[in-house]
Amino acid sequence: MAEPRPVLEMTGIVKEFSGVRALSGVDFRLFPGEIHALMGENGAGKSTLIKVLTGVYSLDGGTITLDGKSVLFGSPLQAQQAGISTVYQEVNLCPNLSVAENIFIGREPTRAGRIQWKRLRREAAELVDRLGLDIDVTAPLSSYPLAVQQLVAIVRSVSTGDNLGGGSGTKVLVLDEPTSSLDRGEVQELFRLMRQLKDEGVAILFVSHFLDQIYEVCDRMTVLRNGTLVGEHMVADLDQVGLVQLMIGKELDQLEELHDQQLRADVGESLLHAEGLGRVGAIDPFDLEIKKGEVVGLAGLLGSGRTELARLLFGADQPDSGKVTIGGKQVSMSAPNDAIGAGVAFCSENRKTEGLVPDLTVRENIILALQAARGWTRPIPASQRDELVAKYIKALDIRPANPEARVGQLSGGNQQKVLLARWLITQPKLLILDEPTRGIDVGAKAEIQKLVVSLSEDGMSVLYIAAELEEVLRLSHTIGVLRDRRLVAQIANGPEITPSRILETIASGEHE
Amino acid sequence: MSTPSRWRALTHHHLFWPTAVLVLLLLVNVPFTPDFFSIKMTGGHLYGSLVSIVLFGSPLILVAVGMTLVIATGGIDLSVGAVVAITGALACSYISDQADQSALSGVLLAMGIGLLAAVVCGLWNGFLVARMGIQPIIATLIIMVAGRGVAQLITDGQIITINSEPYKLIGGGYWLTLPFSIFVVAVVVAITVALTRKTALGLLVESVGGNAEASRLVGIRSRRIKIMVYVFCALCAGIAGLMISSNTSAADGNNAGLWIELDAILAVVIGGTSLLGGRFSIGGTVVGALVIQTLTTTIYTIGVPTQTNLVFKAAVVIVVCLLQSPKFRAKVFGAKFGARFGPKSGSTPGAKDGGKPAAAPSETAATTEAAPQMEVS
Known part of the structure; x- marks a missing residue:
């Protein structure tokens, strides 16, 4: 596959955001006529690299060579004119315009200042036809499903590199997670188009969180971790376990000693039981049991359905199949209130948008859940309230220890503690923590993990979601493994459970 | 030595700027009406410009207090003016049908009918916003437009005049030497705060x-x-509707409470919500409503031609809003009055920093005072 000269070569790319290195010395090359996957966990630097390539971000160091010539793009438009086109996850087109208009918007064929509508439609039809798509270019874009709109976006971007019609002038096509909202058949149609463009000599950079898709369509992959290059491999040479290890980047042996401290078998009777619970497009139906005092960890890559599973158990999203029983009673889960009433608490991974009310004080944020449960007519008496708040500020070491401080001004770790305090004062039976340690400092991370262990010892059940596998293994009694929006395995944690076993399960989708 | 920090604490209180604007506006009246602040006792009633401002501002305060809670939930209620008209129309038309218009039971029933209609309007708005998910500005626009028509239907397109002593009390009567409506407002505000x-x-x-x-x-x-x-907002508007129709002893479906929704929104915003x-502030809203009413009074006392008084009002509102903007204050007066959490010393170039902190307040006051006066000329 490897051809002598790459069409695109990025060398020693450095990008900093206010002193923090997002990319440090990354090399990346792309050959004509290949589909190249850019892999890495969230925050590894994939998007940053793409944005540097497409001219969205300026470069802080390194060089970009396109077709042997050194280039420097000041804007996405310049990159596009040089032959680098990008299609993002969300379709950035105008749904009210026709397909043809969308394809040629901004560069319509004109004569004497007037748009040549017939020519526009004809050339759009030719283009769509050449790429083997069955789309009526005169219909409004909104009359097509999202997947077709995505294809139109690709047609538009491959046609931007050149003048109208004829061969594609696009040398590099960047597809940033185009498949995240498509179903299986739609993905196949996209892949067919990708392969056709590849055969025409276009170099395609493909980003997806779905490993199967990478292995199905890609020829080569580059793996990033924490803003550095981990390696470039032919897809055929690296199996999925190896890839996951590269992405998560822990020497698996180091972890093995950590997890047996927390292994205790003495969990209580069943607390929550979910049967066939599922929501189309979010997570396939799953069965899950959580016992009293048990910590159930969820492992899986980003987008594997971890958060979606948790949201169903809280009624944050409404399940469209299955049922949940908590403490022997069936709970309808049609709204968070139902779950809260049954003793479930949920700390979202999105602290700012789904957790905090930034204008309110620390005290108000802490008492919010308890107050909501009591209703507006029964305010918590001031003395009791202040005592509770002071107790939890002290217990969780929230800083500043000022209940009057506006919560929006606290650091990430302290905001997370405020949210924990909010739910802990409601004394839930099941605490769902979605990425509680993301984006907070090391000290707070350790405190929160210790807290989870002590809560579990006191009989509280915890559903723990974290991207870091060590955390999940360290804390959990049972580990649920997710992959491609499916709960593929539930593994009882034990001395024999190693991170590599979990990684194998994530990679293969099976547990023996 | 503690003056600057005390001054700082004062200027950063959420009621400081609305109150400062109110005081300034009141002071502007003095050159035109030298006895502006005097209050006389005549025939057992207190009279004076200040009493009048509160009396005439009462309906606005009521509407604005209800509006505050709606705005605090991220909504808005444009229908309050129409609710004012409907409530007044219903109450007055009921009273006018009575043989004895001054019978207390009839008057109480009339008020009940009017307020019930207001509650129904509020339920409708709440239903559209909360249940149907319609944007509040659109949902409440329906009654804003249709409600005046309903009020006209109730009054047959006429202005209904009544002659009822008990009803007159609400908006035009006196109690313990003060206008009765002041007590109504005080009670409603106290209930709302509680x-x-x-x-x-x-x-x-x-x-x-x-x-x-x-x-x-x-x-x-x-x-x-x-x-x-x-519902609460509509109820407040309903009480205001009773007050307005009581004050004139008439129900005018067309003009009662006309544009009061805009004044109320303005009052809420001036009040810092x-x-x-x-975050909302009922106290701020009351001050804001008084600012609006004082402005209206000022327009009359300083003799702005009636044709241009809306232009004048708009100009003052712009000044008030700019004064409330921390960015604007930082630009014009220096960081001391602008940035809430910024450094203590004024660092903005171009600000007339007097050097001594103690000198700054009087200077700033002079600058702000000049602003509305410039608009006059």
Whole structure:
């Protein structure tokens, strides 16, 4: 596959955001006529690299060579004119315009200042036809499903590199997670188009969180971790376990000693039981049991359905199949209130948008859940309230220890503690923590993990979601493994459970 | 030596700027009406410009207080003016049908009917916003437009005049030497403050307005809260409607409460409650409503030609809003009055910093005072 000269070569790319290195010395090359996957966990630097390539971000160091010539793009438009086109996850087109208009918007064929509508439609039809798509270019874009709109976006971007019609002038096509909202058949149609463009000599950079898709369509992959290059491999040479290890980047042996401290078998009777619970497009139906005092960890890559599973158990999203029983009673889960009433608490991974009310004080944020449960007519008496708040500020070491401080001004770790305090004062039976340690400092991370262990010892059940596998293994009694929006395995944690076993399960989708 | 820090604490109180504007506006009247602040006792009643401002501002205060809670949830209620008209029309037309218009039972029933209609309007608004998910500005626009038509239907397109002593009391009567409406306003404001701050309603309203999704996930029944605030807002508008029709002893479906919704929104904003929702201040709104009413009074006392008084009003409102903007204050007066959490010393170039901190307040006051006067000339 490897051809002598790459069409695109990025060398020693450095990008900093206010002193923090997002990319440090990354090399990346792309050959004509290949589909190249850019892999890495969230925050590894994939998007940053793409944005540097497409001219969205300026470069802080390194060089970009396109077709042997050194280039420097000041804007996405310049990159596009040089032959680098990008299609993002969300379709950035105008749904009210026709397909043809969308394809040629901004560069319509004109004569004497007037748009040549017939020519526009004809050339759009030719283009769509050449790429083997069955789309009526005169219909409004909104009359097509999202997947077709995505294809139109690709047609538009491959046609931007050149003048109208004829061969594609696009040398590099960047597809940033185009498949995240498509179903299986739609993905196949996209892949067919990708392969056709590849055969025409276009170099395609493909980003997806779905490993199967990478292995199905890609020829080569580059793996990033924490803003550095981990390696470039032919897809055929690296199996999925190896890839996951590269992405998560822990020497698996180091972890093995950590997890047996927390292994205790003495969990209580069943607390929550979910049967066939599922929501189309979010997570396939799953069965899950959580016992009293048990910590159930969820492992899986980003987008594997971890958060979606948790949201169903809280009624944050409404399940469209299955049922949940908590403490022997069936709970309808049609709204968070139902779950809260049954003793479930949920700390979202999105602290700012789904957790905090930034204008309110620390005290108000802490008492919010308890107050909501009591209703507006029964305010918590001031003395009791202040005592509770002071107790939890002290217990969780929230800083500043000022209940009057506006919560929006606290650091990430302290905001997370405020949210924990909010739910802990409601004394839930099941605490769902979605990425509680993301984006907070090391000290707070350790405190929160210790807290989870002590809560579990006191009989509280915890559903723990974290991207870091060590955390999940360290804390959990049972580990649920997710992959491609499916709960593929539930593994009882034990001395024999190693991170590599979990990684194998994530990679293969099976547990023996 | 503690003067600067005390001054700083004062200027950063949330009621400081609305109150400062109110005081300034009142002072502007003095050169034109030298006895502006004097209050005389005539025939057992207190008279004076200040009493008049509160008396004529009463309906606006009521409407604005209700509006505050709606705005705090991130909504808005444009229908209050129409609700004022409907309530007045219903109450007056009921009274005018009575043989004895001054019978207390008839008057009480008339008020009940009017307020019931207001509550129904509020339920409708709340239903559209909270249950149907219609944007508040559109949902309440329906009654804003249709409500005046309903009021006209009730009054047959006529202005209904009545002659009822008990009814006259609400908006035009006196009690303990003061206008009765002042007591009504005081009671409603006290109830509102108690309702929002002595229960958890205020916290839940602020939470819903501050972050709707987080509030849902914390288990707040935000639909119920929203319906409650729209009903409360309509009820306040209803009381204002009774007051306005009582004051004139007439129901005018066309003009009663005309544009009061805009004045009320303005009063809320001047009072420091953000249109984005979240934190609200009932006290600020009362001051804001008084600012609006004082402005109206000022327009008459300084003799702005009636044709141009809306232009004048708009100009003052712009000044008031600019004064409330921390960015603007930082630019014009230096960082001392602008940035809430910024450094203590004024660092903005171009600001007339007197050097001595103690000198700064009087200078700034002079500058601000000059602003509305310039608009006059």
